Amino acid sequence: MILGLVSLCAPLGDTCLSRGMTSLPSITLAHPLSLIAAVFTPWIAFGIALLLAFFASYLTALSWADLTYVLPATAFGNVIVALFARFFLHEAISWQRWFGVVLITVGVGFVAQGPSFTERPAPAVAVEHEPEAEEQLR
C-alpha cells in the first residue's frame, strides 16, 4: 500500500512539473528568483502536492525498510504509468519501452524476494546482562 503510493505519486508529480516548466519562459542563472515564482503556477503547485504525498509515504517506507530495497521497488511506478498510457490512453508503446517494462519488473522481482531490512546485531549491553538473568532464574 505504502510502496504503491510512493510508486504512483512520484511519476505523476514529475509529469506535472515537466508540463509546468516547459510552458514557462527560459530561466537563467542571472534570475534565480524566477524559479521561486515558478513554484506558484498551477501545474507546478499540483506537482508539488503529489510529490509531498510521495514524500510522506517514502519516509514511512524508509522507517521499516532499507533504502536499497525501497528505491528499486518504487521504480515499479514507471511500469504502472506505461501500462496506464497503453491501456487507458491508448498510446503507442515502442519495443524499447516494453523492454524497459520487462527489465524493471524483473528487477523489482529480484529485490522483492529478499529481506526488506538489514538485520543489525543485538546491542552488547543486552548480551552482557544475559548471564545475570540466567543466574537470577537459577
Add this chain to the structure above:
Amino acid sequence: MTLLLPVLTARFWTAAGMIAAIILCSSTGEVLTAAAMKSIGDLDEIRARSGMKGAIRAVVTCPLFFAGVSFLALAFFSLLFALNHLNLSLVAPASASLTLVTNAIGGKIFLKENVDHRRWTAAVLVCIGVYFLAH
C-alpha cells in the same frame, strides 16, 4: 567538423554537469533521509504509540532529516533548472537511472546496508529499464 566539436563538447559537459548536480544532491539527500528514518525507528509503531502528532514530532525534531531534506530541495531546484534547458527525455532517464546506482553505493558505504547480489542485480536491471522506458 572541427568547428562543431568544441560546441558539441561544451553542450555535452553542460548537460553532464546539470545531471551530475541532480544525482549528487539527490543521492546525498536520500542517504541522509534514510539514515534519519532509521535513527527514528518504525513510524507505524510511533504513530500507534503517540499518534500522528507524535510521529510528525519525531521526524521534524531529527537534525539528520533536515540535512537530507536540504539536499533533496537542492536536487529539486537542480531538476527544475535542468528541465528548463534540457529535454525531459534526457534528464528524466539519466538522473532517475543513475541515481539508483549511486544510492546502492551510498547505502552500502554509509548506511552499511546488506547490498547482496540480489539488490545489485535489481539496481542495475531497474537502472537500464528506466533508461529504456523513459528514453
